[in-house]
Amino acid sequence: MSVSLEHYLILSALLFCIGLYGALSRRNTIVILMSIEIMLNAVNVALVAFSRYIVPLVLTGQVFALFVMVVAAAEVAVGLAIIIALYRSRETVDVEQADLMKG
Amino acid sequence: MSLKLELLTPELSLLIFALLVILLDLGIKQKKVLAGVSILGLLVSGGFVLTLWGRESASAFNGMFLVDPFALFFKLLFLIAAGLVILASQDYVSKFARFQGEYYALILISAIGMMLLATTGELISIYIALELSSISLYILTGFLKDPKSSEAGLKYLLLGAVASATLLYGMALVFGLTGKTRLTEIAQAIQTIPLTTLLDSPALLLGIILLACGFGFKIACVPFQMWVPDVYEGAPTPITAYLSVASKAAGFAVIARFFYTTFGVPDWLSLNWGILFASLSAITMTLGNVIAIAQTNIKRMLGYSSIAQAGYLMVGLAAVGVASMADTLGRSGLLFFLASYTLTNLGAFIAIIAISNKIDSDLIDDYTGMGSRAPLLALGLTLCLISLIGLPPTAGLIAKIYIFNAGVHYGLLWLVVIGVINSCISAYYYLGVVKVMWLGAPVSEEKVPSSWALRIVLALTCLGVLVLGIIPGKFVQIAETAVRIFTS
Amino acid sequence: MLTDYGYVGLFLIIAILFAVSMPLLPLTLSLLGLVPKKPNPIKTSTYECGVETIGKTWVQFNFRYYFYALLFVVFDILIVFLFPWATKLKQLGAGAFVAVLAFLLILMVGYIYAWMKRVLEWK
Numbered sequence: 001m002s003v004s005l006e007h008y009l010i011l012s013a014l015l016f017c018i019g020l021y022g023a024l025s026r027r028n029t030i031v032i033l034m035s036i037e038i039m040l041n042a043v044n045v046a047l048v049a050f051s052r053y054i055v056p057l058v059l060t061g062q063v064f065a066l067f068v069m070v071v072a073a074a075e076v077a078v079g080l081a082i083i084i085a086l087y088r089s090r091e092t093v094d095v096e097q098a099d100l101m102k103g
Numbered sequence: 104m105s106l107k108l109e110l111l112t113p114e115l116s117l118l119i120f121a122l123l124v125i126l127l128d129l130g131i132k133q134k135k136v137l138a139g140v141s142i143l144g145l146l147v148s149g150g151f152v153l154t155l156w157g158r159e160s161a162s163a164f165n166g167m168f169l170v171d172p173f174a175l176f177f178k179l180l181f182l183i184a185a186g187l188v189i190l191a192s193q194d195y196v197s198k199f200a201r202f203q204g205e206y207y208a209l210i211l212i213s214a215i216g217m218m219l220l221a222t223t224g225e226l227i228s229i230y231i232a233l234e235l236s237s238i239s240l241y242i243l244t245g246f247l248k249d250p251k252s253s254e255a256g257l258k259y260l261l262l263g264a265v266a267s268a269t270l271l272y273g274m275a276l277v278f279g280l281t282g283k284t285r286l287t288e289i290a291q292a293i294q295t296i297p298l299t300t301l302l303d304s305p306a307l308l309l310g311i312i313l314l315a316c317g318f319g320f321k322i323a324c325v326p327f328q329m330w331v332p333d334v335y336e337g338a339p340t341p342i343t344a345y346l347s348v349a350s351k352a353a354g355f356a357v358i359a360r361f362f363y364t365t366f367g368v369p370d371w372l373s374l375n376w377g378i379l380f381a382s383l384s385a386i387t388m389t390l391g392n393v394i395a396i397a398q399t400n401i402k403r404m405l406g407y408s409s410i411a412q413a414g415y416l417m418v419g420l421a422a423v424g425v426a427s428m429a430d431t432l433g434r435s436g437l438l439f440f441l442a443s444y445t446l447t448n449l450g451a452f453i454a455i456i457a458i459s460n461k462i463d464s465d466l467i468d469d470y471t472g473m474g475s476r477a478p479l480l481a482l483g484l485t486l487c488l489i490s491l492i493g494l495p496p497t498a499g500l501i502a503k504i505y506i507f508n509a510g511v512h513y514g515l516l517w518l519v520v521i522g523v524i525n526s527c528i529s530a531y532y533y534l535g536v537v538k539v540m541w542l543g544a545p546v547s548e549e550k551v552p553s554s555w556a557l558r559i560v561l562a563l564t565c566l567g568v569l570v571l572g573i574i575p576g577k578f579v580q581i582a583e584t585a586v587r588i589f590t591s
Numbered sequence: 592m593l594t595d596y597g598y599v600g601l602f603l604i605i606a607i608l609f610a611v612s613m614p615l616l617p618l619t620l621s622l623l624g625l626v627p628k629k630p631n632p633i634k635t636s637t638y639e640c641g642v643e644t645i646g647k648t649w650v651q652f653n654f655r656y657y658f659y660a661l662l663f664v665v666f667d668i669l670i671v672f673l674f675p676w677a678t679k680l681k682q683l684g685a686g687a688f689v690a691v692l693a694f695l696l697i698l699m700v701g702y703i704y705a706w707m708k709r710v711l712e713w714k
Contacts, residue, residue: 009279016272023265032261039268043275050279060284064227066671068271071234073668075264077661078238082245082256084657089250122700129707 008049015042027094029086033079040072107163110170112151113178114215114222120144121211128204134196138189141207145186145214152178160589166285167225171589176438176581177221177356184349184445185214187564191453192341193556194460199246206246210345213239217353224364224589226274226284229357233270233321236353237263240346244338255337262330263320270317276310277365286364294368301372311366311376315383318361321354324417325387328410332398335406340459343402344452347409348445355416355441359423359434360588367427377424380417381518388414388525396532400465401455404532408491409448411529415506416440418518422509433513434586436506439579443498443571447490450564454484457553457561467536472545480553481540483561488533490568493526498571505579658710669698 015038022035044065051061108115121144124137131137152175160171189210196203216236223229241263245256278284281292293307301307320327335343366372391411398404419440422433457480458473459465473481490497503526510519571578620626676683676691705711 012275016268019268020265023261029257029261033264036261036264036268039265040271043268043271046272046275046279050275050282054279055282060227060282061278064230064275064278064284066675067227067231070668070671071231071238073664074238075234075260077664078241079257079260079264080657080661082241082253082260085245085248086250086253086257089248089253118697122697125700125704129704 005049005053008045008053012042012046012049015039015045029079029083029094033076033083037072037076040068044068107161110155110161110163110168113148113155113182114218116151117144117148117211117215117218120147121208121215124204124208124211128208134200134203137204137207138193138196141189141211142186144211145182145189149179149182152182160587162224162589166287167223167228169222169224169589171587172585173356173360173434173438173588174222176585177352178218180352180442180445181214181217181221181349184345184352184449185210187449187453187560188341188345188349190556190560191344191449191456192339194554195339195341195456198339199248202246206243209239209243213237213243213345214349217349217356220353221356221360224286224360226278226286229361230267230271230274233357234267236350237267237321240342240350243342244334244346246342247339251337252339253337255334259330259334259338266317266320266327269313270320273310273313273315273317276306276313280304280306280310286361289365290368293366293372298369307372308375312379314361315358315376315379318354318358319383322351322358322413322416323354323410324383324413325390325410328387328391331410332403332406335409336400336402336465340402340452340456343406344449344456347405347452348448351409351413351416352441352445355420355437358420359437362420363423363430363434363588370427373424373427375424377421377427380424381421381515384414384417384421385518385521386414387411387417388522392525392528392532395529398532399467401459401467401470401536402465404467404536405448405451405455408529408533411525412444412448412491414525415503415522416444418510418515418522419506421515421518422506422513425515426513430509430513431583431586432509434588435579435582436502436509438585439575439582440502440506442578442582443490443502443568446564446567446571447487447497447499450561450568451484451487451491453557453561453564454480454487457557458484458551461551461553467539469546470536471539471543473539473551474541476545476547476549477551477553479558480551480561483565485537485540486565486568488537490572492530492533494530496569496572498568498575501572501575501579655713662705662710666698666702 019035019038019040019042022038023032026032026035047061047065047068049061051059051064055061120140123144124140127140128134128137155170156172156175158170160169162169189207192206196206199206213236216232216234216239219232220229220236223232241256241260244259245253247253277289280296281289283289283292293301316327320330323331335347338346362376366376388411391407391409391414395404395407395411398407416437419433419437422436423430424433426433455465458470458477462469473484486497490499493499493503503522507519507522510516510522617626621628672694673691676687680688
């Protein structure tokens with residue numbers, strides 16, 4: 001049995017679902033950010049696998065994955081900065097307590 | 104291969120001005136200069152857009168960067184929106200006097216992101232452009248020091264990141280199915296795949312749904328609308344205005360181009376997503392309007408109203424899908440509606456910025472008697488609200504007729520009926536604000552002063568709303584020119 | 592193919608055996624009385640070498656570290672783009688060189704910004 005495209009896609013789908021579940025169910029904002037990273041990395045796995053198996057001669061998928069990584073880093077940097085700002089005023093990183101606005 | 108840098112001049116010039124604003128901010132004490140430099144940058148960029156208008160559609164970077172009337176129309180729209188928002192921020196920026204440079208620079212950078220979003224025809228650059236505009240908007244949303252703003256920024260960021268990850272997964276599936284990232288090549292690849300293979304594999308449909316989810320977040324359609332009220336309430340009001348018009352327009356631009364170019368043929372595929380958008384449209388406008396009735400905070404009310412307006416706009420998208428390649432009315436209706444909506448909603452927000460900043464409240468009840476305290480502002484707000492309902496003599500009426508006409512023309516009568524019923528529902532809460540302002544007793548006799556910048560911007564938007572409403576012919580023509588999407 | 596997994600399985604078994612035997616070895620030796628048992632305070636302390644810990648381990652980090660971490664992440668990512676370019680520097684030619692220069696210029700503005708805002712200094 002060799003590792004084929006399906007295996008990578010199943011891995012990627014599982015990772016994506018784990019990340020999505022984490023992002024929607026966890027309360028700690030840092031953990032939510034980490035879950036989002038898992039989702040993005042799941043996409044990266046799929047992109048690189050597709051690139052390797054569907055179009056082995058061009059590196060589009062790999063390049064796409066690089067860009068995703070860079071954008072993810074920027075997103076996390078901004079996310080952490082906003083969390084710090086919120087922490088300074090509220091002394092919490094719990095999303096359930098970030099509830100000033102409702103309705 | 105030549106670089107054809109002249110095609111990129113609008114974005115490049117704006118980028119240079121954005122960097123200039125950041126650098127000038129470090130040395131200059133007089134922060135008003137920064138607003139001037141930003142406006143100058145927008146004007147220069149707008150000038151470059153106008154020089155490109157009317158030329159042959161062209162592409163640069165191997166079809167990654169498409170310059171067609173469709174893209175140029177949106178670029179102008181974003182530049183106008185950014186300019187009006189910067190002018191409207193003149194009073195507001197005193198709340199964060201130390202960080203004005205960053206504020207203007209981020210508005211410019213997000214405008215660059217949106218312009219790129221309207222002009223790219225390739226998956227990677229669509230993603231980068233989307234994130235460039237979104238990340239700047241996350242920061243701007245959390246710009247104020249108060250916890251509400253940080254909270255809004257955090258919610259926007261977390262939900263936005265989840266949405267963009269979903270979008271990416273859809274892109275990965277489409278890429279995996281076709282092995283291409285350029286939209287036109289993907290379209291060709293889809294046409295060469297045998298029909299049975301396409302129907303057997305869920306990859307394409309799943310990809311389309313995931314893409315619709317990701318972009319749906321950007322335009323705030325149901326069921327991805329939950330971030331809207333909180334973010335709109337917490338964000339600085341000029342940024343709320345910017346979010347509600349420019350960011351939404353960028354979302355529509357990219358959806359229209361992406362789905363039209365990539366999934367436009369074969370017809371059954373196009374019909375599928377047309378129906379998807381039609382049903383989402385019906386739910387979106389109904390939900391937005393019904394919840395808006397119960398709101399007491401005017402920013403939240405306009406938030407839900409903007410969800411409802413997204414629903415009307417999606418009638419255009421549905422028409423594009425149903426008619427597929429035969430469509431022109433759907434796209435031109437979408438463009439005209441977006442232009443009218445941009446002016447109208449910006450006008451409404453500008454009036455709210457002027458009033459709320461002085462009375463220090465966003466509650467609708469506190470607007471009582473504004474007709475006598477600030478007659479000009481109240482008049483402007485009334486005009487914009489009337490246009491949002493779609494009553495004469497405003498742009499909103501023409502826009503609605505135009506886009507509903509497209510719906511009827513391509514056989515979406517049921518959707519148009521729902522749209523008209525919704526317009527009637529929406530009149531209730533829009534007119535509620537008008538009633539409070541003109542018929543309510545003022546809480547104090549004190550006048551509400553406003554700065555010249557706000558007055559000029561409000562006058563400009565109101566003039567735009569009236570001109571689009573009374574003599575729409577020329578602008579309909581422009582919208583019809585601008586439907587040409589570059590596809591070769 | 593299966594033999595490949597066989598090697599992995601063998602490796603796994605050896606690893607587990609090794610890991611189990613390491614703590615068991617001294618225990619059996621001391622049970623058999625082969626090693627002397629002479630505890631003293633220094634020998635039984637958690638860290639036999641190094642400095643004694645003072646206070647609780649769960650102290651809060653200084654806020655400033657986060658700024659450094661954030662800046663580090665942003666500028667660190669730069670290398671993702673520079674590395675592929677640098678490895679193919681000659682083939683990519685002048686066009687890519689100019690593009691990378693433009694990219695660095697934009698990042699430089701960010702760097703100057705951080706510098707002038709005194710984010711890089713420890714206050």
